Amino acid sequence: MERLTETTLPRQREHKKQVAGFFMTPDWVKNPEGAEYYIKRMADDGYTVADLFWRYFNRNLYCKEQEIYSSVRKIVDMVHNHGMRCILDTDYAWWGTRFCELHPESWLKLYKGERVAVHGGKFRFLGKYAPVTVLMKVGHKLFDSLDAYVEEDGAVRRLNAGEFTYQWQTTGTGFEVRGTMKQPQKGEAFLFYGVRYSACPDVADPQYLEAQKEIIDDLAAAGAELDGFGWDEPGKAANNPLYLKSGNAFRELFIREKGYDYLDKLPYLSYFDDTPEAVKVRVDYYELQNAVNKKAQQEFNDYAEKVAGRKLFFGTHQTWSGIIADTAAGTSDYFNNGTVLSAAWTDGSWECDLHMFTFHMTLADSLRNELGFRDAYYNDWGSSVPAVEEMKFATRFKMLFNVNWFSSWHSDSTDNIINYRMEPLHTRTVEAVRDFDMFDKMLSDMKRVVEVGILYNWKAVCTGPKWLARYHYTGIGNTPLSLLDRGISANFLSPEALESAVLKDGILECRNRKLQALIMPNCFTLTDRCWEVIKEISAAGFPVYFYGVTPMMTESGRDISREFAELAGVEPYTLSDMKASYSEFGAIPDPGAWEEELYDALNIVNVTNGTPVYDSDDRIYAVKAPAGGLVLMTGIDPREDLAYMVARNVSKPEEVFAERAYHTWFSNKDGSEKVLMICAHSRMADTFASSARFTGGVMGRTRKKYHEMRCYIRTDKSSVKVDGGAWCAIRFRNGIPVEYIADDKTSVMAE
Incomplete structure (x- = not known):
């Protein structure tokens, strides 16, 4: 065998795909030049898009303050001056409180069911508020209503106001409810309490849809020439699977679209699982929840492009890429809702064990293939601390799916997540950006071979x-x-x-x-x-x-x-x-x-x-x-x-033996040119950005992970041997290896 020559791609940096996120801080409103250090650092590190996040402000994007929009304009100009594009995260979780205070009829409302015993026509239960305002840290939770239902002749009937009475009082974490009903005197009833939340809007509300357009107008009037917008976890305001998400406008829309009032059938959304009626109500309800989230984003994006007069870039992702919270949030239809974005985006769902990391990468590649995108991104929480070894594995594992990096965060405010400032971690992130870009360039328009x-x-x-x-x-x-x-x-x-x-x-x-x-x-x-x-x-x-x-x-x-x-x-x-x-x-x-x-x-x-x-x-x-x-x-x-x-049912034209490594093929349309990507095994953190059970914690030590891949590849025209190192990508042309890129520990021999 002869040693294959490594390509010169690692030295080429004109091909840039990686995205960096950074938080606006309150001092930048008056002194936006404070952002320039971080912007320059992101540009120098090789990122092509900077995603500005406006979070944890009382002065938010809906406050109608000229100084706010002017500071955004100045930061956008700085990003442009450093050769990057700038997008702004605008999801309502961070400005919805202001909107709801002006439009109380547009508040979000959540329902939760309780299966309650009735004795002598009396009932009593303790209810809890949904953990809906955890991120916003503000807002009021107001008990709003109680609906009662009984099961009669195999069906559910909603009681009218004259058939039951109730009273309630707060208890700290929720409230106590007591009441009476005419029937049944003994048995059980289904009681659904509704709570209004002043920090969260109902995104089906026409007033909300207009409010998000006002933000675009205010930014444009200030001269902020943004290159796009982000929607980070747009459904996160209501994500508990035990609660049902609603609002006045959503209910009115449901009645128009579906022809009945879901309040008449609430028990079917939480009980009676194995019944046709429950299936119908749940399909109708969750379809519309996903539809209103998509409509809100689509209308925002269309209006933003109309105002800008050009094509814009939209990210970052729907909510948590598949965990159960997506169902409650009304964002689980990733394929349909993903059409409002400019690339395939997934998120780590606050879960970084390897099985879920594989799920997120697979979903990102799937969205790209089915929706016809060129690019895919992952919002990366894939680091325990100390972080170097975890991040190196996250990098090569994403390359296995050609999923690029949305790297968070690159300023002082970070949601308590690693911000890549210290060495040697910072240098390793720069190398990761370079590796992602050179691999993406090598693939060009090749797609992963899906079996x-x-x-x-x-x-x-x-x-x-x-x-x-x-x-x-x-x-x-x-x-x-x-x-x-x-x-x-x-x-x-x-x-x-x-x-x-x-x-x-x-x-x-x-x-x-x-x-x-x-x-x-x-x-x-x-x-x-x-x-x-x-x-x-x-x-x-x-x-x-x-x-x-x-x-x-x-x-x-x-x-x-x-x-x-x-x-x-x-x-x-x-x-x-x-x-x-x-x-x-x-x-x-x-x-x-x-x-x-x-x-x-x-x-x-x-x-x-x-x-x-x-x-x-x-x-x-x-x-x-x-x-x-x-x-x-x-x-x-x-x-x-x-x-x-x-x-037993999958056949491949090539043979690959990979010891201590994963591998996957990419191909052009006719199969004449292929790339084999190989990456060494490792594991991910148990949870994002925290001490995992296999690490020593923040001040502890993560052992260096020694990777010595050994791989043999045989096509109908050649044989290739790969030794050592943590990752390698080999290009084959008509079955013959012609070039490769790899880390500095890997050697490739071919005959």
């Missing part, structure tokens, strides 16, 4: 029981990681993409991806069209793997549980049966708990004419359907079991 699709069925989580979400997000984090461990690359698919997928010669063509297998996690509900597609392609022999909670109903409320069981070759079972099975392996997750790193619960099934597959304890972990390509995985989080079975 397996995973359905991103957000409505199934919304329509299912609350406990399902906790299982689900652990599972869809572990699934792409388990596949990656086997050298298999995956993408998430929207239901809309699956509905239009076409099977040709054993390959499922699905919006810019050619798939060899499909994974269906926790599909409690499916659209009618998705269900038909699944039956068609699996009958044709295409591999389709279901795991977790399997299809019970379509979104229209049609029961398909028996039809699914017949296809899978097992006896029919119910949602209650699955929950009972899972509980035999441990407690069902609490809706308010954080996700575990893994779950090992199984759905205990009775096989009819399917073919069971047993684990070492003689338990059934999979059932192959009697005909076609459908496979039922019984685990709620099947991990290696699933990856093992999927790998």
